[in-house]
Amino acid sequence: MKKGELVFIPFPDIGHIVPALEMAKNLVARDQRLSISILIMKFLGFQPTSQSYVQSLIASISVERIKVIKLSEAQNVELTSSDPIQFIASFFENIKPHVRNAVKIFTESFPSQPDSPTLASIVIDMFCPTFVDIVDEFGVPYYTVFTCGAGFLKLISHLGNLSTNQNKDIAEYSVRELESLAEVAEQSTIE
Structure with missing residues (x-):
């Protein structure tokens, strides 16, 4: 004790x-x-x-x-x-x-x-x-x-996957594309 x-x-x-x-x-x-x-x-x-x-x-x-x-x-x-x-x-x-x-x-x-x-x-x-x-x-x-919400965690995980497993340079994404990815991540987290 x-x-x-x-x-x-x-x-x-x-x-x-x-x-x-x-x-x-x-x-x-x-x-x-x-x-x-x-x-x-x-x-x-x-x-x-x-x-x-x-x-x-x-x-x-x-x-x-x-x-x-x-x-x-x-x-x-x-x-x-x-x-x-x-x-x-x-x-x-x-x-x-x-x-x-x-x-x-x-x-x-x-x-x-x-x-x-x-x-x-x-x-x-x-x-x-x-x-x-x-x-x-x-x-x-x-x-x-990790104090952020589940949707943001999903987005970070997805971006890491794009970078590591699909060899994509996430720095090339526009703000609009990142916002779209964030919406998709948030929806998949809710479901």
Whole structure:
């Protein structure tokens, strides 16, 4: 009956933070031995209305076994890049030491008493794969969470299939063709 601690690392957007908070509430409600810490990264361009919604959701959590840890803002992020992938990669590389430090401080704060929790796992958002390096340092298993809807998951799976199994370059698809594929994926998910 050992106590376990999970650390959630959601992508810093409302569509990822809210599902992480909701999943945490559901998990701790199911098992009294479980506690969860959610690391919230401050993302450049995070909308104030989203921040206030996330703040109200955090304030509504009445469970003591859920902690929300707000990380320091990433420094030296390449803001001049017009490539969104490069911008996000730069953000993650610069926030990585803050994530590592938060997990380290967190695990070192566990008292050495028999009933204290141990780090059981780290739950990483699908869009944060760079943090797998950190998980390896702590020697715990990790889980990847996909917070998007089933229709989008089907579309991503279909695009991967087109690329891998049919050797199609998905970058050549127009926006209209991708929208059409998304509609087909959504309909097949509903059925």
